[in-house]
Amino acid sequence: MEAIQTILTRRSVNFFDPSFKMSDNEITEILELAALAPSSYNIQPWEVITVRSPERKKALRACAFNQPKVEEASAVFIIIGNTDAVEENLDAVAADLVEKGYADEKTAESVKKTAGGFYGAPDSERRKVFAARNAGLFAMNLMIAAEGLGFVTHPMDGFDEDKIKEEFGIKSGKVIPMLIAVGRFKDGASLPDRKMRFSSERFAKFE
Ligand SMILES: Cc1cc2nc3c(=O)[nH]c(=O)nc-3n(C[C@H](O)[C@H](O)[C@H](O)COP(=O)(O)O)c2cc1C
Structure with missing residues (x-):
């Protein structure tokens, strides 16, 4: 398979x-595929800033401990866990449940209440974990999508989160689980x- x-x-x-430039269509295709990732209550608490101009990649590299791949890759995705997504997205999510026949209006309203209460206040630790958990799944899906389309990737958490937030205008309460560099594999490199990897015997148990 x-x-x-x-x-x-x-x-x-x-x-x-470093000479390869991905097109907007290629980047959009990757993002649309990544968005098929599962998420809690389908709230989809992720946002992405795609950094691809040489100037902005340079600025991002300065926030990412000077890692060369930030400038060498065609683009770098700043993956953001959107801690405001419960408030921003639940109406649309509930409307979709009604439209697709998953729930009637009343049930959709109660889903909104339950989900709205379940992930804590927007500035809570619980909300940050919720956002980072779901954005992490989005990120993995994004890497698989990029790979499937013939590109290569590199996830990074070696960066100064506050510095990136300041440089790219990201609200301080949101979380940045990782950056993902994407591009074409360099000819001749091996x-x-x-x-x-640890074997499953080491990290898993059966009950
Ligand atoms: C969340 C996350 C953050 C990472 N951060 C960095 C990083 O900042 N710099 C780096 O060179 N590699 C980074 N890596 C790459 C890992 O070192 C790499 O995934 C691991 O060594 C396994 O290699 P593989 O992905 O080729 O199988 C990161 C990976 C993940 C999943």
């Missing part, structure tokens, strides 16, 4: 072709062996 092949071949790549 293609999904298995993609999981097997995806790598965090440090060799981007990947080192994949780093080790």
